[in-house]
Amino acid sequence: MVNAKKLEKAEAKLKAKQDKRMERDSVKSSGPPVLEEATASQAASKKETRMESSGKNKSYDVRIENFDVSFGERVLLAGADLNLAFGRRYGLVGRNGLGKTTLLKMIASRSLRIPSHISILHVEQEVAGDETPALQSVLECDTARESLLREEKELTAKVNAGRGEGTEGARLSEIYTKLEEIEADKAPARASVILAGLGFNAKMQQQTTKEFSGGWRMRLALARALFARPDLLLLDEPTNMLDVRAILWLENYLQTWQSTILVVSHDRNFLNTVATDIIHLHSQRLDTYRGDFENFMKTKEERLKNQQREYEAQQQYREHIQVFIDRFRYNANRASQVQSKLKLLEKLPELKPVDKESEVMMKFPDGFEKFSPPILQLDEVDFCYDPSHYIFRSLSVSADLESRICVVGENGAGKSTMLKILMGELAPVRGIRHAHRNLKIGYFSQHHVDQLDLNISAVELLARKFPGKTEEEYRHQLGSYGVSGELAVRPVASLSGGQKSRVAFAQMTMSCPNFYILDEPTNHLDMETIEALAKALNKFRGGIILVSHDECFIRLVCHELWVCENATVTRIEGGFDQYRDILKEQFRKEGFL
Template identity: 55%
Template sequence: MVGYFGDPSNDQSHEALVDFLGPLLEEAGAESDDVDDLCSRLAALGSANGHAASGASNGSGVKALETSMTMSQATSSTLEFTQAPKVGDIRHAMSSRGPSGTTVDQRKLRNAERKIAEKRAARGGYTGQDAIPEWNPNVKPAIIVNQARQQASADSRSKDVKLENFDIQYAGKKILTNANLTLSFGRRYGLVGKNGIGKSTLLRAIAHKELMVSSHLRVLHVEQEACDDTPALRSVLEADEERESLLREEKSINSKLNKASTTPEEAATLSARLKEVYAKLEEIEADKAESKASLILNGLGFTPAQQQAATKTFSGGWRMRLALARALFCRPDLLLADEVTNYLDFPAVVWLERYFQKWPSTLFVVSHDRSFLDAVSTDILHLHANQLDHYRGNFSNFVGIRAERKRNQLREYESQLQYRQHLQDFIDRWRYNAKRAAQAQSKIKILEKLPPLEPPPSDDMEGLGEGQDSVYFRFPAPEKLSPPILQMADVTFGYDASRTILKNLSFDLQMDSKIAIVGPNGAGKSTMVRLLTGESSPQKGICNRHGRLRMALFSQHHVDQLELGGSSVHFLSTKFPGLPEEEYRRVLGRFGLSGMAALQPIGTLSGGQKSRVVFAWMAMSNPHVLILDEPTNHLDMDSIDALAAALREFKGGIAIVSHDEQFLDAVCNEVRVCEGGTLTRFEGKVGVGDGVVRQYKKSILVDE
């Protein structure tokens, strides 16, 4: 404790300083003469300052404290206010209020700040510690995996996949923490979760052997695109490495047998080996390989002419279809498929659903198409909050279980809250009553021993189509236009005179139209979109657009519309200059792109986030008509639902090219089938429980 150590008399000040500082300095090794000299100088300095000060009550700047204090209590405030606060500084206002102590629990404050930062990071928002990442199209961040050492399995040839206690980080972001993953051979797993949560990263970690998977398992990831002079059919056949190896060996053995220099002994050995090769080729049905490959390509939309075309002649979407065909032909032990339906038309999706239902090995697929997951998956894996949860059944069963679990959690939380409130009410009523004080103290101890009560997370179903309030899209209502708005009559179009794509096509889009355009690939859907937007002109017929019509196009290759090196805010400012930055960020936030995500380069965003940038751009153009070509690609289920709700409320005309059955049924009331170069209206049956798009899908199954 420190008390009075100085007064107006220099001698008294010297003695007080010696009494206080002497033992401390001598214990530290100082000589008594040096201590006495230091105290004399300090006393003289204090006396001089006291006489120089004006208005001092006792003539000295050294003042006796009114009460004693502990030095450790004063340390933090002394360090904080080492420099004198200036007038107007917030520290000046604080220091003028006199001594005061904080009542904030610093440990709880730090924990609260950490939780807020974690929640913001989970939503893709600004955490206060984030740095804007740089974008380099030639460099991909490494996947960092921390996995516990695997124990030797009793059956080393088992085709089950079992990964325990592993962590995954990607680009500095935690994807999974202390996770477990078990894939039983022969089952079909659907991986779901919101955009940017790390689903594709998990698949790549398995495919690239970052996670330790048994070496005897054949794992194939549908992501590599073939691009060379090899014909499409030949490219699929070459994907079966075992068959290709056996065929090469057969050719080599026959070549050696036909040589005159081959001795009888060598010929006998070669003949024996050739019999083994033939037996193996017969076992894998190599003679039927070409017909199987052709059947797969045909199901995915490849015509006979396309099957013989070089792979480099195909667009990116068709190359991904070819990669899927190679995977289906190989039939690996574990097939990893990431959003494969994004590149398929409606008939191809129906064909793939039926093909996967008979898939003999393990399937691990990422998709946001609920009808596809319902038709294909036997199990659902939910990636959320750095954890991986497993559910039996298809997607609809999973949603029901999750919703019931959420209701149970809410009931449990409300029950616990009511119980604690009952205890608190008893304590407040009787703690100062002499007869009930003991009982009140007992209730206090019970209440103190209860664990902290936290409400169930509000984003429990986020990204799964059950948290619609978390994402909200909106397109502004345009002014009314008198018809006709957008009209095509007897239009014929072809890129050259030898091949006509569309013939005698008629189409009428009004301000209240919501039309779904479906049909197989190559039938002319994208060509029709280009005719509607004016990118192409018809060879014959009339394409009429209102003079004041504003159209907004969401292209299937919408990434080409973006500037990947700049931020989303910068992109909108180049399209709509002159507005404050807050306005661009407000629009982006409306489409789920807030915080640091709006400021980082577009090239570093996920596919779903890039789609949101395009939607924000479309909204700012205030269109009368929306033309959407595969808008649900890469969007999570919450975003798909939010987009469907926004389109239903939109007061202008809509034409959508998509394969997402539930999305189309939620938005559209008309279906136009583009097939055989013509456009016909599909007449659904009124009064049937299914939507018109669902009825069209069923008609495809019946036709097959």
């Protein structure tokens, strides 16, 4: 029997749902994409809530238990625990798009409960440009010192003007005591040392913040955080904005850090030097390992092998018991034994097969054909944006189809400018650029996101850039760089930094270049993708010039090192080891080591 009224009601309900969905879809397609937002939820602990409200919680350890983090409808973490012991330095690692940056944002915004007496600083956005000198911008982070100095100035002015009420002297005495306690007189020197370590020379420290580019303003944001010394410092890919020299300085500086650090980084060497613990984000949970990154890799491999052995042993044991049950199921004399074996099977813990992360694959299609040299060269090139300041003088460099060259040097030394001259995007003031007529260059910019239309999907992006192919071909190209399934049809704006980089690689290689010029290609990529990129470049039969500060990546790919400094480029015979030694020697002379 069918209840007609109930059926009618159910059909009406279903139709209303469908209409609502169609309406939502039409809104999505007509306007700009509505980006999903991250949310966090956490099981309440009565004990912690009671301690927090009573003010009895004096610990600086961070314990966040049984919490979830979602991004739109995607669950990033489920029932996760995060324990950060005060004074330890944690490296947060995991694949692109799993939620590392989102987790930092949830902690920084206190969407996850952190005791209110713990100060948090998240280095995320660049400093706003205004008339404040760089050094003063850093000093202003110490709000207590600034407030005391301001009050001291006001009270002194009152006393000198004869407008005092008689209490100023006592208050000034208190202020001087407090300023002495916090060593306020040493603050400018400490701020200056931090800025110098991050590449700001004496002249730059006096420049206003509005005079700096975005990259330098990000360094300024990092300097302010280091100077402020919060209880919990959150860093998201801090080495992305730094050159090798500044990274070496930061590694040394953070090793003496007194409070807690949680850093997301893809730089193996940086994590090996800085981290005391590694937190691995995978399978919607967080696993913590004691030790540096190399120790984490060894322990993780051993743990996975043990889990696999346990799983296989249990499967064999289960099969052995099941064989006995199947054999004597209908034997009345063995009934009690069969029952006993069934109960034994029920009591066995449910072990799951090891959840292995899929291997990242990348392939750079060969556009190889034999050319007679020279392939690409600059001969006695001068270049400047402003005639009063030359970036290069008498620059002569050359590369061929076997080249594997890495360009290093301080930020602002002209690395990106040289790449653009090599590509022909910038014309020399004097001298000659020569490129073989059949040379086809693929370029990856460190600002590759600016070249992507964020409002459309990766598939649409390729279709517009390379029209005339089927959707399957575009999807296949994106899949070669790990952008598959629904990632390929989502708005590019909703992808993580590493996923956007992969889209940029897919776009760059679509036309099969025979020479690649890559400017900071490892920024935002996870370690597995960096290794896959290195393998793909090593298999590629063509020339490569790249700018990078990632020591591990440089060692994997490059055979030749060019140092960009003093308006020219010098080839270092001893490679990265020799360059690192040169920088350490400079540090010793400058008193940083």
